[in-house]
Amino acid sequence: MRTCRDIVGLVTEYVEGGLTGTESRRLEDHLTACGACREFVDTLKRTRDAVRSLRIESIPDECRRRLHRFLEKKPRRSP
Amino acid sequence: MERVDQHREGTGARSSWTPPGLAEADLVRGLRKGDEAAFADLLKHFEARVYSLARGLTRNEADAQDALQDTFLSVFRNIGRFKGDSSLSTWIYRIAVNSALMTVRRHRKDERTVSIDDYMPAFDDDGHRVAAVPDWHPAVDELLLNKELGGLLRRWIAELDPPYRTVFVLRDQEGLGNEAVAEVLGLSVAAVKSRLHRARLYLRERAKGYVYRGGRER
Numbered sequence: 001m002r003t004c005r006d007i008v009g010l011v012t013e014y015v016e017g018g019l020t021g022t023e024s025r026r027l028e029d030h031l032t033a034c035g036a037c038r039e040f041v042d043t044l045k046r047t048r049d050a051v052r053s054l055r056i057e058s059i060p061d062e063c064r065r066r067l068h069r070f071l072e073k074k075p076r077r078s079p
Numbered sequence: 080m081e082r083v084d085q086h087r088e089g090t091g092a093r094s095s096w097t098p099p100g101l102a103e104a105d106l107v108r109g110l111r112k113g114d115e116a117a118f119a120d121l122l123k124h125f126e127a128r129v130y131s132l133a134r135g136l137t138r139n140e141a142d143a144q145d146a147l148q149d150t151f152l153s154v155f156r157n158i159g160r161f162k163g164d165s166s167l168s169t170w171i172y173r174i175a176v177n178s179a180l181m182t183v184r185r186h187r188k189d190e191r192t193v194s195i196d197d198y199m200p201a202f203d204d205d206g207h208r209v210a211a212v213p214d215w216h217p218a219v220d221e222l223l224l225n226k227e228l229g230g231l232l233r234r235w236i237a238e239l240d241p242p243y244r245t246v247f248v249l250r251d252q253e254g255l256g257n258e259a260v261a262e263v264l265g266l267s268v269a270a271v272k273s274r275l276h277r278a279r280l281y282l283r284e285r286a287k288g289y290v291y292r293g294g295r296e297r
Contacts, residue, residue: 003206012276036208040200047283051236051251054229056131063130063144068122070148071155 002030007037015045103167110158118155125168126151128253129175135248136179138237142186149178165262172255172263176245183241193238195277198284235285239278246271247278 007030013019014027031038059067101124109117126147133146153174161170183190201209236244236252249260250271257275261268 003202004200004208005202005206008200008202008280012272012279040208043287044279044283047286048251048279050228050286051232051247051282052254054135054232054236054252055254056134057127059127059130063140063147064126066144067126067147067151071118071122071151074152074155 002026004030004034004037007031007034008040011041011044015041015048107158107161107163107167110155121154122151125171129171132172132175132248132253133179133182135233135236135252136176136241136244137183138186138190138234142182143179146175146179146182149182150175153178169259169262172249176249176263180241180245191238192240195239195243195281198281198288199277200280200284231286232282235282239281243274243278243281246274247282250275251279 007027010019010023010027014024019027031041101120106117106120106124110121129150130143130147133150134140134143137143137146150171154171157174161167165173203209236247239247245264246260246266249255249263250257255263257268257271260266261271264271266274
């Protein structure tokens with residue numbers, strides 16, 4: 001049986017699907033028996049998913065205008 | 080065209096590192112010739128990506144704007160030195176990371192970072208979990224769903240030391256794969272995985288700790 005310390009060390013690889021089948025099964029055996037680690041894995045995924053929402057898909061208009069104005073004033077080649 | 084590995088569990092990961100429909104070789108040729116349409120094309124494809132990355136690595140909108148401007152000025156002025164050893168996207172991301180970190184360094188007096196070790200899980204001698212409070216609470220879920228969470232997450236990420244922050248933002252916020260992050264930062268894939276792992280544990284712990292302290296920072 002793996003310990004909680006072992007589980008925490010492998011959890012990133014596990015949630016990314018990066019463990020071998022044998023490693024995954026051993027880890028899941030522990031999760032079946034250990035509610036704290038099960039919750040740990042679950043909450044780590046939810047925190048990661050929350051971070052993905054920080055990605056900005058479109059630049060704010062004012063920010064784009066400032067960028068374009070800035071670049072128009074600058075020579076395109078190194079002085 | 081270079082493609083990056085995708086998150087195996089894939090929700091929200093970019094399907095490709097290079098923007099879809101972008102012919103990099105043509106774009107680079109146009110930029111080297113000073114073609115205005117090529118400059119416009121470059122901005123169209125990369126300005127949001129660079130802004131998002133810069134916002135993740137800096138502490139506020141103003142610093143992100145500075146880093147955004149510095150990045151594209153540097154790209155425009157140095158395109159002649161781009162050798163094509165990596166993809167154009169890799170090269171731009173690398174410049175953007177450096178610009179963002181330089182912007183942060185210029186405002187060093189505002190920079191407070193935390194020791195990531197203070198947020199790692201504790202275990203007893205037998206390797207079992209040691210927790211002074213229950214590990215999670217429904218209120219943490221509410222926090223993660225809260226519209227104001229973005230500001231808190233950004234603050235906690237900004238308090239990571241740059242070696243962790245850069246990996247974490249490129250990987251989990253921007254959705255690049257491990258190999259792509261390693262190439263941008265000049266690290267081994269093993270180092271990327273190790274830093275990512277610790278940064279994720281840290282952020283989870285910050286979210287949990289925030290709720291158990293009644294919404295107060297320590």
